[in-house]
Amino acid sequence: ATLLTQPIWATPQLMLQHDQAIVTFEFAALDYAAPQKNRYRYKLDGLEEAWNSVGSDRRFATYTSLPAGQYTFRVQGSNSDGLWSDQEVALALTVLPPWWQTLWFRSLLVLSLGTLAYIGYQWRVRTIADQNRLLEVQVAQRTQALAESEARFRELATYAFAAVVILDAGRVG
Numbered sequence: 001a002t003l004l005t006q007p008i009w010a011t012p013q014l015m016l017q018h019d020q021a022i023v024t025f026e027f028a029a030l031d032y033a034a035p036q037k038n039r040y041r042y043k044l045d046g047l048e049e050a051w052n053s054v055g056s057d058r059r060f061a062t063y064t065s066l067p068a069g070q071y072t073f074r075v076q077g078s079n080s081d082g083l084w085s086d087q088e089v090a091l092a093l094t095v096l097p098p099w100w101q102t103l104w105f106r107s108l109l110v111l112s113l114g115t116l117a118y119i120g121y122q123w124r125v126r127t128i129a130d131q132n133r134l135l136e137v138q139v140a141q142r143t144q145a146l147a148e149s150e151a152r153f154r155e156l157a158t159y160a161f162a163a164v165v166i167l168d169a170g171r172v173g
Contacts (some may be wrong), residue, residue, distance in 0.1 A: 030075030037080035068097035
């Protein structure tokens with residue numbers, strides 16, 4: 001599919017989606033004296049450091065799988081005498097990231113993870129508080145049972161002492 005609706009020199013910027021994996025630029029120099037001797041050089045700033053030089057038999061540049069980012073495609077031509085044109089054609093190119101690499105998605109992910117961590121923390125605090133309340137009830141029940149057992153033991157010990165005193169009194173007398 002053709003993305004440019006105008007010539008490259010009349011297009012201020014081209015925006016690509018992340019899944020538009022293959023981009024090809026075609027170019028031509030207008031020197032009709034000996035067009036087979038024309039040469040071209042191009043580069044994609046943001047991806048390439050050096051110019052790519054090609055002959056008139058290969059008047060296109062193809063890029064595949066461009067990572068998200070800002071680029072500038074630049075192209076120059078030379079005439080049949082090998083003189084490079086001072087005029088360069090440039091096109092600003094933006095490759096948009098996939099939705100899962102966007103700032104809004106990452107922000108939503110961080111917010112969601114933070115919310116989940118907070119909910120998990122609150123659940124854990126509530127669980128510990130419930131366990132503490134249950135332990136307090138159990139301690140109170142066991143303390144009461146121990147107090148009742150101690151009271152029965154004291155009562156039993158008192159009656160046992162009285163029985164021993166009565167029994168001793170019976171032997172002596």
